[in-house]
Amino acid sequence: MDATRGFGGLAEKIAGRFGEEITALRRDIHREPELGFETERTAQKVLSALEGLPLRVESGVAENGVVATLEGNGGGPVVVLRADMDALPIREETGFPFASEFDGKMHACGHDAHTAMLFGAARALCEDGLRRHLEGDVRFVFQPAEEGGGGGRVMVEEGVLEGVSAAFALHLWPGLPLGCASTRPGPIMAAADAFELFVEGKGAHGAMPHLGTDAVLIASQIVTLLQSLVAREVDPTEPAVVTVGQLEAGTAFNIIPETARVSGTVRTLDEELRRVMPQRIEELARGVARGMRGDARLDYEFSYPVTRNDPEAARLALDVAGKVLGEGRAVEAARPSMGAEDFAFMLEAVPGAYIWLGVGDVSGLHTPTFSFDESVMPVGSALLAALALEASSQRGLPGSG
């Protein structure tokens, strides 16, 4: 690497020097997937991998997270690179020799790769050749509980971002060509909130509906009408999703049940719209239920906020990605995803960017056959390392004072 920050060849260098270690760590983590905050073994593996590197390492952050700091040469802004470490409650069907040994758990969202790529970035940045270009400190954040639980929020609460000027994270992205990166200024992932509606009716014999209040019929009307919220009340140019994922009622084919439960998720990109959704869901459900001689009650949980990229940081990320991955391999994303991501909590606290790293046409995230070409991992490590080098020398980054 030279002073003009040409990062061409960095991925190949990392692949050649540390590729085997990165792959070994990924497979080791893949074999023993852990859920939520319970990433104890995974954290141990990360700690072992980092051993001997010139890092200040803290474990037990957000229960089972690891934060490792590499000191820069002074003066530059502090940069966070973050990876998530947790797996999903899915039974793996890849048939790989390193497939999950924990029944019903699987790294189906690529967090094993994120962790291994972040290790690769740390490994590379600790080498003198790169480290001498590093101005500010780099904090490598290995975070538990992305898939629900909000480990990112806990990390922020525990002060992981204190004094930090910028934060970056990668996510493997099916559908984007292998080895390409994509991000955008502004919203990149949606806010994901959860609702639960409890419908109250009156039980009766299935043959005597007039003596009861049918909770199933009320719930059915509610499910259908909820779809009118997005279709009729949201500006058609503003993305929003209301999905009912669960509908529960009844005990037998010939009994009209007294209660029903309808639960789902609401995805939005606009904060004002996000705040108004619970009120409208409740009014609609209640109105329908009362009109049918029943009632409905709403429980609503605001969960992950919008993942919003800082415009400057997103531009920096695209620029750096272009240099690392090569001409035309860094593309600005035309639209956000309506998926959600708890890196959002970090981006609420400091400017930064969330970046998709393409793995081509593979099984989707969260499927039992999700897999990817492991050659993408050194590419991700190179991208993270280059982001740290660039951002830690950027006086122009917001908050870098």
Ligand SMILES: [Zn+2]
């Ligand atoms: Zn996921």
Ligand SMILES: [Zn+2]
């Ligand atoms: Zn994920």
